Amino acid sequence: MSIFRRHVEQEFDPTQPLVATGNLRRRHLASRIIQCLAIAAALAAVAVLVIVVWAVVAHGAKAISWEFITAGYPKGIGPYLIGTAEIVGIATLLAMPVGVLIALFLTEFAGRRWTRPVQLILDVMNGLPSIIIAVFIFLLIVAPAEQQSGLAAAIALSIIEVPLIARGTQEVLNLVPGAQREAADALGVARWRSILTIILPAASGGIVTATILSVARAAGETAPMLLLNSLAKGDVVQFNPFEEIPNVPVRIFQLSEEANPEGFTEAWGLSLILIVIILALGLSSRALLNRSKRKLTR
Amino acid sequence: MSATPPAGTASLKLARSNRQSPARKRVDRFGDLALFLICAAAAVLALVVLILIAKETFEGAQPAFAKFGLGFITHQEWAPPLDKFGGRGLIFGTLITSAMALVIGGPVAISIGIFLALLAPASVRNLISPLVEMLAAIPSVILGFWGVIILGPVLVSTIEPFLHNTLGFIPLFGEPQTTGLSIFNAGLILTIMVIPIIASVSRDLFMAVPRELQDGAAALGSTRWEVIRGVVLPSTVSGMTAACLLGLGRALGEAIAVSQVVGGGTESHLSLFKTGGTMASLIALQFNSAVSKLHTSSLYYLAALLLIIGVGSNLLASWVGQRFGGAGGAVR
Numbered sequence: 001m002s003i004f005r006r007h008v009e010q011e012f013d014p015t016q017p018l019v020a021t022g023n024l025r026r027r028h029l030a031s032r033i034i035q036c037l038a039i040a041a042a043l044a045a046v047a048v049l050v051i052v053v054w055a056v057v058a059h060g061a062k063a064i065s066w067e068f069i070t071a072g073y074p075k076g077i078g079p080y081l082i083g084t085a086e087i088v089g090i091a092t093l094l095a096m097p098v099g100v101l102i103a104l105f106l107t108e109f110a111g112r113r114w115t116r117p118v119q120l121i122l123d124v125m126n127g128l129p130s131i132i133i134a135v136f137i138f139l140l141i142v143a144p145a146e147q148q149s150g151l152a153a154a155i156a157l158s159i160i161e162v163p164l165i166a167r168g169t170q171e172v173l174n175l176v177p178g179a180q181r182e183a184a185d186a187l188g189v190a191r192w193r194s195i196l197t198i199i200l201p202a203a204s205g206g207i208v209t210a211t212i213l214s215v216a217r218a219a220g221e222t223a224p225m226l227l228l229n230s231l232a233k234g235d236v237v238q239f240n241p242f243e244e245i246p247n248v249p250v251r252i253f254q255l256s257e258e259a260n261p262e263g264f265t266e267a268w269g270l271s272l273i274l275i276v277i278i279l280a281l282g283l284s285s286r287a288l289l290n291r292s293k294r295k296l297t298r
Numbered sequence: 299m300s301a302t303p304p305a306g307t308a309s310l311k312l313a314r315s316n317r318q319s320p321a322r323k324r325v326d327r328f329g330d331l332a333l334f335l336i337c338a339a340a341a342v343l344a345l346v347v348l349i350l351i352a353k354e355t356f357e358g359a360q361p362a363f364a365k366f367g368l369g370f371i372t373h374q375e376w377a378p379p380l381d382k383f384g385g386r387g388l389i390f391g392t393l394i395t396s397a398m399a400l401v402i403g404g405p406v407a408i409s410i411g412i413f414l415a416l417l418a419p420a421s422v423r424n425l426i427s428p429l430v431e432m433l434a435a436i437p438s439v440i441l442g443f444w445g446v447i448i449l450g451p452v453l454v455s456t457i458e459p460f461l462h463n464t465l466g467f468i469p470l471f472g473e474p475q476t477t478g479l480s481i482f483n484a485g486l487i488l489t490i491m492v493i494p495i496i497a498s499v500s501r502d503l504f505m506a507v508p509r510e511l512q513d514g515a516a517a518l519g520s521t522r523w524e525v526i527r528g529v530v531l532p533s534t535v536s537g538m539t540a541a542c543l544l545g546l547g548r549a550l551g552e553a554i555a556v557s558q559v560v561g562g563g564t565e566s567h568l569s570l571f572k573t574g575g576t577m578a579s580l581i582a583l584q585f586n587s588a589v590s591k592l593h594t595s596s597l598y599y600l601a602a603l604l605l606i607i608g609v610g611s612n613l614l615a616s617w618v619g620q621r622f623g624g625a626g627g628a629v630r
Binding site: 030051055104109110124195227283 | 329334406429439558597
C-alpha cells in the first residue's frame with residue numbers, strides 16, 4: 001500500500017515530536033470525504049423512499065373513503081382488494097408446502113453432494129424475471145384453456161414465492177441447534193418424528209416470517225397478473241378461481257396507461273392501500289423474525 | 299421445548315419402546331422414507347418447473363425462430379402489421395437501461411453497504427437497513443406509476459434540458475422530448491430498483507470481513523478509508539461482482555415499471571431522452587394485443603432471449619461468488 005511506503009521514504013528522526021504531518025492531514029481529509037459520500041448515498045436512498053411514499057400518501061389520501069374501499073367498479077375498489085387477497089392466498093397455499101419441503105430437503109437430507117445443485121435451482125428460480133414465468137404459465141394453462149383465470153395467475157405467483165419461502169425457511173432451520181437433533185437421535189427417535197415434532201415447531205416462527213415476506217412480494221407482482229388475469233372488470237366480487245379475478249396491480253397498471261386525471265386519483269388510492277399492506281407485512285415479518293431468532297439462538 | 303421431561307424414566311422408556319417394538323420400527327422406517335421422498339419430490343418439482351419453463355418458452359419461440367433465425371437479434375424493424383420482427387432495438391434498449399441502472403446504482407449501493415456495515419453505529423444501522431430494504435418492497439407497478447406522474451415531468455422540465463445543454467455534444471444526451479417517458483426515466487427507475495438489492499448483499503459481505511484484518515490495518519496507521527480500500531474492498535471484489543450481477547438480472551427482467559415509463563418504442567437510437575423499449579417491457583405491452591401468431595411467437599422469442607440472458611447472469615453471479623469466494627461467502 002502506497003501510504004506506508006511514503007512513510008518509510010521519509011528520513012526517520014526519533015527526536016521529532018509525534019504530530020500530524022501534511023500527509024496525514026491529507027489522508028484524514030480523504031477519509032472524511034469518503035465517509036461523507038457514503039452517508040450521502042445512504043441518505044439519498046432513504047430520501048427516494050420518502051419521496052415515493054410521500055407522493056403516494058399525499059395523492060392517495062384524497063381518494064380514500066369508506067365507499068372507495070368497499071364499493072365496486074366504477075366507484076370503488078372493493079372487488080380488486082378481495083381479488084388480490086384471493087389470488088395471493090391460493091398462491092401461498094400452493095407455494096408454502098413446496099417451499100418448506102425443499103428447505104427440509106436442503107437442511108435435513110441433501111448432504112454435501114446435493115445441497116449445491118438444489119440451491120442453484122432455487123437461485124435461478126428466484127432470479128427468473130416474473131414476465132417469463134407469466135409467459136410460461138400462459139403457454140401451459142391459459143393458451144390450452146383459451147381463458148384467463150385467477151388460478152393461472154395464482155400458480156405463476158406460487159412459482160415466484162417458492163424460492164423465497166424455501167430460502168427463509170432454510171435459514172431458520174439452520175439456526176435450530178444441532179444439539180436438539182442429536183438429543184433426539186440419542187433417544188432413538190426416528191428421523192421423521194424428530195423433524196416433524198422438534199425441528200419444524202422450533203422453526204415455525206421463521207417459516208411464518210418467510211411466508212409473510214413472500215406474500216408481500218407476490219401482492220405487488222403485476223406481470224403475471226397482466227398476462228394471465230387482466231380482463232375482469234371489477235364491478236362484482238369474483239370468488240371462482242377459474243374465472244378472471246379483478247386485482248389491484250393490474251388496475252393500477254391500466255389506470256396509469258390511460259391519460260385520465262380521475263383514473264390517476266383512483267390509481268394513487270389503490271397504490272396507497274397496496275403500499276400500506278405491503279409495508280405492514282414487511283414490518284411485522286421483521287419483528288417476528290427478530291423474535292424467533294432470539295428464541296432460537298438464546 | 300418448554301418443559302423438560304423428568305430425567306431418566308420417561309425418555310428411557312421411550313428409548314426402550316423404540317428398540318423393542320417391531321411395529322414401531324416398521325412405522326419409523328416407512329416414515330423416514332416417506333418424508334425423504336416427499337422432500338426430494340419437492341426439490342425435483344422445482345427442477346421440473348425450471349425445465350418446463352425453458353421448454354415451453356423455446357417451443358413458443360419456434361415459429362419465429364424458424365422464420366427469422368438468429369438474424370432476429372440484429373434486425374431492426376418491429377412492425378406487427380407487416381409481420382416484420384427484429385429485436386435489435388429492444389435488446390439495445392434493455393442493455394442501455396440496465397447499464398444505466400448499474401453504472402449509477404452500483405457505486406451508490408456499494409457506498410450504502412460500506413456505510414451500513416462499517417461506518418454507522420448499530421442504532422443507525424438498525425434504522426437505515428430496514429428503510430433501504432423497504433425500497434425493494436415497493437411494487438414495481440407503483441414505482442412505474444410514480445415515474446410517469448411525478449418523475450417524468452421533473453425530468454423534462456429540469457434535468458434533461460440541463461444535461462442536454464451542458465453535455466449535449468455526447469450523443470447520449472440528445473434533444474429532450476415533451477412527455478418525460480424516455481429511456482432515461484426507465485434507467486432511473488431501474489436504478490431505484492437495483493440499489494436495495496446490491497446494497498443489502500454488499501452490506502452482508504462487508505460485515506463478514508474479519509474484524510482482525512481491519513483492526514490490523516488500522517493499527518498500522520491506516521485511516522478509515524484506507525482500511526476500506528486496502529482490506530475490505532479487495533477481499534470482497536468477487537462478492538460485489540456477484541451482487542452487481544444479481545442487480546443486473548433484476549434490471550434486465552423488469553417488465554412492468556419499464557413498460558410504464560419507457561414509452562413503448564422499438565427503435566435503437568443513442569439518445570437517452572427519446573422513448574424506447576426493452577425486451578421485457580415490450581412483452582408486457584404487446585402480449586395481450588398481439589395481432590398474429592407470428593407476433594406472439596416473436597414475443598416468445600424475446601422471452602427466450604431474456605431467459606437465456608437472465609439465467610446466464612444468475613449462474614455467472616453464483617459462479618463468481620463460488621469460484622473467487624473468500625469473504626464472498628455472504629453472497630447467496
